[in-house]
Amino acid sequence: MTPADITAALEAKFGDRIKAKKLDAIDPFVVVDAADLVEVCRFLRDDPALRFEILSCVSGVDYFEPDPKKALKAGFEPHVEVVYHLQSFTHRHRFVVKVSLPRWKGDKPGDLPEVPSVTGVWLAADWHEREVYDLSGVWFTGHPDPRRMLLAEDWEGHPLRKDYEFPLEYHGMRGR
């Protein structure tokens, strides 16, 4: 199926719950709300015409420009995106689903934005989501094992956030 067909199938099923779409991108994608994510993913996996069995990748993207002068010209509102790359071996097509989130839950710095975990749909999401949580700071509700993936357990902050501040010391070792 072409990306246009996939998007049409999604829109036929979910209507205006598909918030945005972009078909002329290199990886065509749709944007959905966090609340609808699991439902959309389950449909993408189980629909006989779609059959996205493979979750290739889960990524977190931080849209943020720390420099206020550049932020005016940046062309985006500060937000965090979680990107799901899907692939189907049966029909040999691929597709991207994005979820757009506030940078902090309720705009309170330190409170991580929340997305429902898709580990119930694809088991492969388990470690991907842990990594996104570790580095980009997105909390996946319902994740079976929500620990940090790469950094130490007692690490503070999420390093791939654009406003991350490097630690000055860690357990008695100076940081810079």
Next chain:
Amino acid sequence: MGWLEGRFEESVITSTLEQVINWARESSMWPMTFGLACCAIEMMASGASRYDMDRFGAGAFRATPRQADLMIVAGTVNYKMASRVRRLYNQMPDPKFVIAMGACTCGGGPYYKYGYNVVKGVDLVVPVDVYVPGCPPRPEALLEGLMRIQDKVRGMKDLTKNQPVEVPIPSRTGYVLLPPELSDPDPLKEAEKQNAFAKRTKEQAAPSKA
């Protein structure tokens, strides 16, 4: 050996006990199998047949710190690994030596500025005897570093003069210098804390008597 030398037949060699011990020690520097990143590939090359670290008696890579004299820290040390490096160092029997191999272990290397998780030099974690710079260093460079360690062993006088192995200069203690807004406001207390830490690390670093 001054006046004693050459007084006997050719098959008799005179020396001091210390020299013999040092000679034995320097000729059997057993390194620990301890590769953290790409430098380890170069360390393996040094141990393999072409560069043949065995010529210097350092080819027996031990898989446990308790049988090793030499720790070659080959590769990037990150904060998660640092406590393990420290623990392995503490598990090695005295006298023990450390080679910091590669730019990352010498001072952070390419990760100095933007590596949020990389220790800026393994000398913040364990005392380092020889630094081998390079990214990664050639096997020849590692062999050179090994020979400098052997020089150091040759200069040890812990038997006759009860002199411990010198702490390498410049030695960094690993003490954290926090910025003024985070550090202790009382300078006297601060200095005391610093002294206590320096003393403690020195004690930890100094080998006991042979």
